[in-house]
Amino acid sequence: MSISTRWSTVQNNPANPIINIRSFGENPAKVSSLSIAYIRGVQDGGMLATAKHFPGHGDVAQDSHLELPVLSVDRARLDSVELPPFRAAIDAGVATVMSAHKGSIDLTKQQTELLKQLSAINKPFVFALFGSPYLLHHIPELPSYMLTYDIHPGAEMAAVKAIAGEIPVQGKLPISLPGLYPVGHGLQR
Numbered sequence: 001m002s003i004s005t006r007w008s009t010v011q012n013n014p015a016n017p018i019i020n021i022r023s024f025g026e027n028p029a030k031v032s033s034l035s036i037a038y039i040r041g042v043q044d045g046g047m048l049a050t051a052k053h054f055p056g057h058g059d060v061a062q063d064s065h066l067e068l069p070v071l072s073v074d075r076a077r078l079d080s081v082e083l084p085p086f087r088a089a090i091d092a093g094v095a096t097v098m099s100a101h102k103g104s105i106d107l108t109k110q111q112t113e114l115l116k117q118l119s120a121i122n123k124p125f126v127f128a129l130f131g132s133p134y135l136l137h138h139i140p141e142l143p144s145y146m147l148t149y150d151i152h153p154g155a156e157m158a159a160v161k162a163i164a165g166e167i168p169v170q171g172k173l174p175i176s177l178p179g180l181y182p183v184g185h186g187l188q189r
Contacts, residue, residue: 010025024085028080028085031084032088035051036088036089040092048096049095050096050098052098052099054099055071055083056078057071059082107135112139119139120141125144130155136180146163147173172184
């Protein structure tokens with residue numbers, strides 16, 4: 001199984017250092033319809049599609065490979081520009097939604113709230129955490145998660161293969177997460 005990513009981001013800032021042509025455009029409706037078509041084609045072909053970078057990466061000035069971008073807009077703007085393609089992708093059954101790929105235990109309040117809301121809608125998802133396990137203290141209600149202690153591409157590929165069922169899921173915590181899990185907690189399948 002393969003994973004294919006596509007940018008569900010509306011590109012509305014020509015000075016953006018990273019999105020550039022990696023978006024379906026500037027119009028939220030067009031980005032939504034093209035994202036849906038892409039998702040269906042990818043997933044009909046047996047791959048997993050990913051909508052990224054939630055909640056929008058088009059109108060930021062940061063390179064997400066170097067730092068966590070900040071989108072400083074009000075809720076009305078989010079609802080009218082940035083969020084429609086992600087809503088469309090989720091409604092179309094996209095397999096995954098990615099917010100960032102930088103190893104950090106710092107999630108914004110909005111990212112934490114998103115994960116809590118996803119946990120409450122009773123649809124399966126796996127939260128893949130690269131780096132520190134201590135983030136789990138902030139979101140104990142996650143129904144499932146996968147942890148690697150590294151942000152190296154090899155660790156990321158192992159997580160993808162484990163989620164896709166290509167390799168066994170296994171591992172045990174070398175530390176305790178007080179109130180959540182003792183040293184040695186984990187599984188092997």
